[in-house]
Amino acid sequence: MKISNKIISLKNIDNYLEITTNAAKYRIILLNDNIVRVRCTFDEEFQEEASYALVMTAWKDKMDELLKDERKQVEAISSSYEDLGNYILLTTKSLNINIYKEPFGVEITDKQGNILHSDLKEKSYVKDSLGRIYHYSCMDDEDYFYGFGEKAGYLNKKKRRMRMHNVDTIGYDSEHTDPLYKHIPFYIKFNNKNSIASGIFYNNSYDSTFDMGCERSGYWNKYSYFCADGGELDTFFIYGPKIKDVVRNYTDLTGKTAMSTKYSLGYMGSTMYYTELDKDSDKAILRFLDRCKEEGIPCDGFFMSSGYTTGEDGKRYVFNWNYDRFKNPEDFVSQVKEKGACVAPNIKPGMLISNPLYKEFDEAGAYIKDDEGEKSQTDRYWGGQASFVDFTNPKGRELWKKHLKESLVSLGITSIWNDNNEYEINNTEAICHFEGMKKEISGLRPIMPNLMALMAKETVAEVYQNIRPYIVNRAGFAGIQRYAQTWAGDNNTSWKSLKFNIPVMLGMGLSGVANQGCDIGGFFGPAPEPELFVRWVQNGIFQPRFSIHSCNTDNTVTEPWMYPSYTKYIKEAIKLRYKLVPYLYSLLFEASKEGSPIMRPLIYEFQDDKKLLEESFDFMLGSSILIANVLEKGAKTRKVYLPEGAVWFDWDTKQTYEGGQTIEVEVSLNSIPMFFRSGAIIPIAEGLANIHNDSIETLKLLIEPSEESSFVLYEDDGVTNNYKNGEYLKTLISVKRENSVKIAFEKEGGYDKQPKEINIDLICKDIAPVQVNLRDKKLAMFLDIKEWELSEEGWYFDIEQKTTKIKYKNINENHDLNVNFSVKDLISI
Template identity: 70%
Template sequence: MKVSKTLVQVVEGDSYIDLITDAARYRLILMNDDVIRIRCTFDEQFAEEASYVLATTAWPDRMDAVVPERKRITPLSASYVDRGSDLLMSTNRLNVVIHKHPFAIEIQDLQGNVLHADVKERSYVKDNQGRLYHYSCMSDDDYFYGFGEKSGNLNKKKRRMRMHNVDTIGYDAELTDPLYKHIPFYIKMNGKSQAATGMFYHNAYDSVFDMGCERSGYWTPYSYFCADGGELDYFFIYGPDLKNVVSRYTDLTGKTILPTRYSIGYMGSTMFYTELEHHSDQAILGFMDKCREEDIPCDGFFMSSGYTTGQDGKRYVFNWNYDRFPNPKQFIDDLMEKGAALAPNIKPGMLLTHPLYKEFAEKGAYIKDESGQKPETDRYWGGAASFVDFTNPEGRELWKKHLKSSFISLGVTSIWNDNNEYEIKNTDALCDFDGGHKEISALRPIMPNLMAQMAKEAISEVDPNTRPYIVNRAGFAGIQRFAQTWAGDNNTSWKSLKYNIPIILGLGLSGVANQGCDIGGFFGPAPEPELFVRWVQNGIFQPRFSIHSCNTDNTVTEPWMYPSYTSYIRDAIQLRYTLVPYFYSLLHEASVVGSPVMRPLVYEFQTDDKVWEESFDFMLGRSILVANVLEEAAKTRSVYLPQGSDWVDWHSRKRYSGGQTVGLEVSLSSIPMFIRSGAIIPLTPQLKNIHKGHIEELHLLVEASEDASFTLYEDDGVSNDYQNGNFLTTTIHLQTGKETKLLFEREGSYQSPVKRLVVDVICKEIAPVHIQLAGNKLPMFLSQKDWENSETGWYYETESKTARMKYAAPQTDYEVIVQFVVKDLISI
């Protein structure tokens, strides 16, 4: 066992310092005022810089040509002061104290508050099996969030979690660990200081986080990270707000890719249709017709892998089954004519009987055994298989070749990457590593990231202006740069409905803003009617909204499967489509800032200790609190409304002050939602299809008791023209007071299809006396009917305390002024 106990030497390098201890070598790089990189190796020298993961670096990296749009920054000066018993490095926001003996690193804010401290005498350890440990001091007041895709409650304190990609079909959403994704990042928030910090371990080996589950009376309370190999290479990220931590973490690993707008719509799916003996294409097209018949919007279909089945009944990727799909090109065209994009299921494991197996083997495109001479084989869906090596340029190019010929040439621009956990038992199997050669144990979770990147590249190479839509099941840190994700093959149960929520919220805090789960449950019997309704009512708030199933009782989960309940399903999905402009703007925000779409309450209300443990109620963006009904046969629902804001019931418009728990009576139709003070929410009425519908009338819902702002984002939704300025952002500034102002500031060249605006201003105390648009008074109507029949004007809806105005959409910046001065009718 090796343990660093004493600092022996300091070596100053170019923009870094190296610390030589009696057991290991360390390198400290001040990335900026808030982010510090610390590398530790127990070898004589550090390994070469060769990362497929980092979107931002401050050094040359062997993978610079492989990683698209990587940003290179200049780090801060790595000067230090020797204070005798320790060294001090400083940024404008942080102090880094390096204790000489016993060796340990401590990071403080400028007021001396300790943000991170190594456990002295066992801070960095390499055991006799080659495992690496990093021990950190922890407090009883610490809360831990993130860790990627993890089961259970949002706060992961007192949890031990394994980082490893696994195909966990039918998992328990409260208890199963690990799941599909491996993201070694967490956020610590201290309850006393309320300061948040992040730790990202840049290491793809299998690893474990123990967040205080283990205790020893010989040591201060601690948490630890343990990796099976590599280096202890981590980035410390300062907040102190959670929002800042997430934003800075996504600076390192990349922002969420801006998706196609149609991906916000309902995406149909089931394994059932593609397992029919014949005419699976007609079943899917019939599904779209049924959606229209039932007035249920739908914009795409995730096509399960039965379409690839060979004569032996096994799945062969890139191999169309012509009994089920006689004319794939015609089918894809017909589906798009009905307003839906096709996303075919793709798998990276190729069975030994695959028609293309030999071609990939001859190109050396598979991961090889430990000798490096022949393809490694392992258990896969359908039998023994070899796995495409995406760290091999030959493997990448051959994969893209077949993506293009089998799908993209037919008009497919959406790819669904599935079963890509790379469960290869032989940890010594060799990957090309772009000529460097490295064991699969060092690269396993990076393979699904590269698989998603290849799909993106293949689509762009065929048509550079087509915006790809990629969906991944597995992934590592940075998967958000390429793909939307989902929480795998969940079990059909009330528990899954409930605990999939904190799984999604934790992923959002881990940089993956665009994700969801299989609505209705993937594995198990058909969901009972009440469970199905509640799951759809929750699923409409997930960025990925898809009802998908592999039911074990010969049924298929469809929106109309229970006719007497279809109205509840329809109403929920139509509410989802009403929120499309809001969702799209939030996804744009994620692509720029890194913000999650579904946000735990602690993300927005970090100073309210009553939300630090909340796992099931969440914010949709800044403005909407969602408290879905998650219990069977519920008649009431208690909701805590965070302090610091006022809240307005979405349905009744009843107002509540924050910092209290309210009780609601609920029925099967209930979707409890609350509007936050200062909310600005863009909505669209009557949208039935995102592909074919144009938002000509935009509604804005405004709660006008708190200053706020919101940026509405618009572009064509399908091309990459936005990268060249063909977008439109409209930043709406709300300034409250007796003269409440809405200022609309536009940027970009995109010509919005919006022709009319309807603005609903929720008033706190009194009705307006008059409203001005761009300096001109809007006509006031006393009758709602007269207002509805007019082109321009406003009226006051007394029951909901809402001033409703409408007008033609200006094409320039403008201002709306709502006057709240009380009109004295008596003295007149």
């Protein structure tokens, strides 16, 4: 066993500090004021820099060319240090980095002296006799831990031991199963005592373990640790002080969420059932789209399960079409588009040895090799023995893109569903090309699904240069958000899954993956009972990925109309989803720029409210809407804690509640408890039924003006890359209060297909307006709601909901609206 205990030498080299200890070497790099890299190796020399995960670096890297369109190189802060006797001091504008000489350890504080991170000295960096590497950190009783990617259970992971590994966990228990499909070695630590958040990312893709206080020894201070099966301890400390700052800084490092197509926010139909029919699966899918329209249920796409690839022997062969089920694939894709939908076909990176294309990939050396590096490695897969495409090999990437292009993308398909890509290869010493450097699969397993998604992105771009791809991935590593929307795999059909899938997704959002969801209605198990199905859809409409998908074990198929007497509840919920599309698309834009989650834990928005530290099931949709779904069978009431620091309004009734209290509301089967906060600005589309084909004629804005606030409404064509060339519209909507309420609209960009009418619901909980002016023009006031509805512009006060309804023809330039609340003295008149 090797333990770093004493500094032997140190020197500055090109803006990094190199330290040699008795057991290991270190490089300390101040990447910027908020991110500190501590790189440790127990080998004689550091390995060549070669990261597929990082998009911000301050050094040359083997992957610079491959990631040239994504990677940004910055200049590190000077690593000149001050020797203070027992320790040396490095500084940034935000942080002090104290490096202790003996016993060796790193301590990071803010400028006020708050300890943000402290190595467990005498045991900080360790390599054991089996080659595993450890990083031990001190823990405080007031520490809470969030993130860790896709993990089952409650939001706070304190006192948890979790394994980082990609597994196909069909029918998993969303409270207990570990690991799941994603491998994201990042967490956020929030200290309740000083209310400061920080994060740690381990840039290591070997299987690993986080122990967040399960282990305890009386000879040491309380600690947590990270243990990886190999590689280096490449640790990035990320400062907040807010949780949202940590997420933003982490996604600066590993990438922001891809700006996906707008239609990806629509309802995506799916089921394994249709593509397993003996014949005419194409007709079944087209009929599904027609049925949606007949039922008045909006739908914008269909995830097509792998049954379409089935050969004559019943096995699934990637890039193969079953012509009994799909007589003319190109014509089928065209018909789907005519119906206002996309088709997203399922593809898998494991090629069965009986696949007609197997030999071509094998002879090209495109598979992961055995541990001798000579023959293609085979392993068990769905359908039998298979080899796995090596996406770290240029030959594998190019051959994959060739067949993806020929079999799917050339047919007009620009939506790709990457599935079964966990790379469960049991021979951990199987050899990957690794850009010519050769490395065992145990060190690259979670990288493969990221590169698979990158190849889908590149393939679509090569065939349709100006079309945005829509890519969905099941597995992934840190940075998967740059390429794909994700989902939480093959969940079990149960009330528990409905409930605990929520913190699974919230943890993903805190780990940089803003665009994700889970299978609505449950994937594996018997058909959901009617009440469970309704509640699941009512929750699913708030997930960025909204898809009802199933592989039911009782020969049934989960469809929106499966229980006719309950279909009205399903339809109402999905229509609410479509009303929120302008809000969701603006949140997706925010995620692409800031890294912000779309579904947010309450603690993310209300960090000072200590009652939220353990809240796992209620969440914020963006910054303005609190969602408190009904998650219990037979519920007649729902208790909701409303965070302090805001006033809250019931979505339907506009009833007002002070924050910092728990309320109990009555619920029925059609109830979706929702509350918006003071200062909310929420864009809504009335009547939107199809994102592909419908334009938003009237944009509604729900505005609560008691606090000064702002919101960026983002619009573009939703499909092309024209937004990169200025064809977008960002409207900064801001609310200011003086003697009146001023709502300002500041516009940027060249996208001109704007809604024709603006319709504002302005919450006025204390007093009605006396006058409304648009650009200094007085708008007409109506006493009769019907007259207001027939007018082109003007305003009306709804006294029951205490809401001022304002409408006017949209203005394609900056403008403002002034609402005067002076009391009109009728008596003295």
